[in-house]
Amino acid sequence: MNARSPLLSLFKEQFENESTRIASEHGLNQRGDQLIWWYFLRLAGLTSTEIEEVVCDGGNDLGIDAIHIDDNGLVHFYQFKNPQRADVTLPAGEVDKLLAGLQVILNRRHSDIANPELRERIEDIYQIVPTGYRIHLVTSGIGMAQESRVKLDAFLGSLGGPTEDFFTWQLEDLEVLQDTFYQRKLPTVERPIVFTLERQPPYQIRSANHDCYLFHATGVALSALYAEHSEQLLQQNIRVFQGDRTTNALIRQTASSSDSANFFHYNNGVTFLCETAQWDQFQGKLTLNKAQVVNGGQTVRVLSRAQTDGVLKADVVVPVRVITSQGDKQFASDVAVNLNNQNRIESSFLRSNEPRVVQLAHAMESVGWYLERRENEVRNLSDQEKRAIELRIGHTLDGRVVRMRDGAQAYVATYMRQPELAKKNPRRIFLGTQDGGVFERVFSNDISAERFIAAHRLRRAADSFVGKFMILKRRKSRVADWRAEYKALLGDDIVGQHGATLDQAVPQRLSRNLTEGGVYALVMKRQRY
Numbered sequence: 067m068n069a070r071s072p073l074l075s076l077f078k079e080q081f082e083n084e085s086t087r088i089a090s091e092h093g094l095n096q097r098g099d100q101l102i103w104w105y106f107l108r109l110a111g112l113t114s115t116e117i118e119e120v121v122c123d124g125g126n127d128l129g130i131d132a133i134h135i136d137d138n139g140l141v142h143f144y145q146f147k148n149p150q151r152a153d154v155t156l157p158a159g160e161v162d163k164l165l166a167g168l169q170v171i172l173n174r175r176h177s178d179i180a181n182p183e184l185r186e187r188i189e190d191i192y193q194i195v196p197t198g199y200r201i202h203l204v205t206s207g208i209g210m211a212q213e214s215r216v217k218l219d220a221f222l223g224s225l226g227g228p229t230e231d232f233f234t235w236q237l238e239d240l241e242v243l244q245d246t247f248y249q250r251k252l253p254t255v256e257r258p259i260v261f262t263l264e265r266q267p268p269y270q271i272r273s274a275n276h277d278c279y280l281f282h283a284t285g286v287a288l289s290a291l292y293a294e295h296s297e298q299l300l301q302q303n304i305r306v307f308q309g310d311r312t313t314n315a316l317i318r319q320t321a322s323s324s325d326s327a328n329f330f331h332y333n334n335g336v337t338f339l340c341e342t343a344q345w346d347q348f349q350g351k352l353t354l355n356k357a358q359v360v361n362g363g364q365t366v367r368v369l370s371r372a373q374t375d376g377v378l379k380a381d382v383v384v385p386v387r388v389i390t391s392q393g394d395k396q397f398a399s400d401v402a403v404n405l406n407n408q409n410r411i412e413s414s415f416l417r418s419n420e421p422r423v424v425q426l427a428h429a430m431e432s433v434g435w436y437l438e439r440r441e442n443e444v445r446n447l448s449d450q451e452k453r454a455i456e457l458r459i460g461h462t463l464d465g466r467v468v469r470m471r472d473g474a475q476a477y478v479a480t481y482m483r484q485p486e487l488a489k490k491n492p493r494r495i496f497l498g499t500q501d502g503g504v505f506e507r508v509f510s511n512d513i514s515a516e517r518f519i520a521a522h523r524l525r526r527a528a529d530s531f532v533g534k535f536m537i538l539k540r541r542k543s544r545v546a547d548w549r550a551e552y553k554a555l556l557g558d559d560i561v562g563q564h565g566a567t568l569d570q571a572v573p574q575r576l577s578r579n580l581t582e583g584g585v586y587a588l589v590m591k592r593q594r595y
Contacts, residue, residue, distance in 0.1 A: 072422050072513060073421055073422055073425050074208075074244060075152070075511045075513075075514070076422065076425040076426055077240065077247070077428070077429070078206070078240060079432075079514050080428050080429035080431075081104065084432045085100035085103070085104040086100070087432075088103050088107065092114065098123065098147070098148050100148060101146045101147075101204065102121060102131060102144075106120070109246055120133060120134040120187070121183065122183035122184040124181055125181060126180055126181040126184070127167075127184055128164075128166070128170060129166065129168075130143055130145065130168075131144050132146070133184075133187035133190075133191070135196075138197055139194055139195065139196055139198075143168070143200070143202065144204060145161075145201075145202070145203050145204065146205070147160060147203075147205040148205070152206070152207060152208060153208055154207035155207055155210055156207065156211070156214065156239070158210075158214045161203065161211075161214040161217065161218065162217070164201070168201075172225075176188065198227075198231065198232045198233070199232065199234070200234050200235065200236065201234070202235075203235065203237045204238045205238070205240070206243070208240055208241065209237075222235060244425070247428070248421065248425070249393065249395075251428065254301075254341075254356040254357060255357050255358065258353050258357075259338070259357045260353050260354075261287070261351065262350060266281070267345070267350070268280055268388075276391065276397065277343060277389075279352060279387070280387055282384060282385055283336075284380075284384070285329065285379070285382030285383065285384055286382070288365075288384055289366075290373075292367065292369075297448070299366070300358070300359050300367075317333065317368045320333075321369055321377075322379060323379075326379035327379075330384065333365060333384060334361075334385070335362055335365070335385030336361070336363075336365055336366060336384055336385070337361040337362055337387045337405055338354055338357050338359055338360070338388045338389070339358050339359075339360045339389050339391055339402070340356055340357035340390055340391070341355050341356040341357075341390065342356075343355065354388060360401060369382070369384075398419065399419045399420045399421055402416075417505065418470070420509075422509040423437075426509070429515035430468070430518065431458055431459050434460050435467075435519050436466055437468050437473065438467050444463060444467055468522045471492060471495075472525070473519075474492070474496070477513070477518050477521040478495055478504075478508060480521040480525075481512070482508065487504070531555075535555060538551050552565065
């Protein structure tokens with residue numbers, strides 16, 4: 067991954083929008099402060115008061131912008147750099163300044179030159195017995211010089227310590243920040259999910275650095291999981307609840323009938339994707355960390371409803387597969403796509419968990435819009451879930467939802483100038499190059515939340531405009547002065563010059579002109595979202 071990758075371009079856009087808003091909310095005047103506050107608010111989870119207590123940035127800070135002592139007694143030293151461009155590396159001189167400052171502190175010569183905030187933070191360290199020290203070099207750019215890496219290793223190596231990891235350092239550049247944000251915001255069940263398998267251990271296999279466990283669970287156990295976690299368990303499942311359609315009705319019928327003992331043989335089962343999993347053979351327990359159902363969500367929902375209605379048979383057992391992602395977000399997306407690709411489902415929804423699509427959704431939220439990545443997702447939200455989303459985007463959802471397929475079609479028709487592809491073959495938008503599609507071209511480093519939203523707004527405006535014209539066209543033969551109505555919508559010049567042939571040109575030609583000219587106007591005016 068590099069600074070020009072689609073993922074990082076979208077994340078940089080999101081970061082700039084969010085940090086600008088944070089600066090406005092907290093009265094921050096320096097660009098460097100924006101990264102500091104964004105980092106501690108969005109990634110570290112500190113409150114505003116806690117941030118004020120750890121920041122020591124300013125004159126005479128000795129290259130140290132913040133010091134935080136965590137609950138385990140680990141002391142964290144931070145240096146932040148917030149360049150405008152994503153491809154800027156961390157300056158070697160700033161690392162030198164930090165190392166020189168740390169040396170002054172180690173020699174206890176800082177009192178006369180350090181600012182009051184830094185002196186106070188250092189005094190806090192003297193009051194505890196640290197369990198270790200970690201240097202964080204945080205930048206919204208990419209990478210650092212090899213020279214700086216060597217100097218950091220040499221400096222920390224000279225300090226010694228009771229263990230090898232007592233003194234450590236880490237670079238948190240744009241790529242690391244994006245990955246950390248993605249992992250923290252990835253919808254998962256935070257509490258571990260535990261399956262008790264007393265009678266038979268799971269069949270376990272490791273392939274391509276990922277573990278897989280195969281076993282069975284009772285319908286009652288899966289129902290209890292859904293009752294405990296609700297839709298949070300299924301946020302990465304590509305399908306939302308489809309209602310009592312034929313397949314779901316058959317699932318319920320089998321689970322509640324005299325044929326319930328055959329449920330295991332009739333059902334495709336449920337697949338969990340988790341970050342890691344541990345099998346304890348002595349206790350007979352399989353523990354899933356940060357788990358989600360990525361296939362079989364309909365089965366889980368139907369079984370839960372049957373249990374609630376009191377008709378679920380106790381002898382229902384379901385095939386279960388657990389796959390570990392080991393934190394690999396692209397692998398996680400590929401699992402969801404390939405498992406669901408075996409069933410009939412719209413291609414756009416197969417891409418709902420693709421990292422570039424997820425990052426686009428985050429970037430859109432940073433400017434007050436919601437990307438509906440799954441079919442009927444918004445319609446199936448609970449009131450509580452709607453309120454949570456509205457709190458994140460700072461607006462009500464009304465008029466602020468972009469359906470992924472519709473938005474991508476609008477983007478392809480406008481910014482990529484391919485209306486034929488958008489209208490006649492939209493499925494190709496979400497297919498990869500190997501399948502004859504253009505997904506990689508669409509979700510390239512040219513895409514941005516700003517453009518995606520502008521294309522959507524233009525399409526919505528064009529659709530509304532054409533709709534109004536079609537109403538006038540249908541009324542034309544019934545009104546005395548049709549030209550007056552046409553002029554009110556289209557203007558005197560257009561009606562005066564083309565009145566006789568206008569009905570032939572609209573909507574097709576006029577809507578095309580709107581599409582090609584309107585995007586430019588929207589972008590140049592940079593209208594607020």
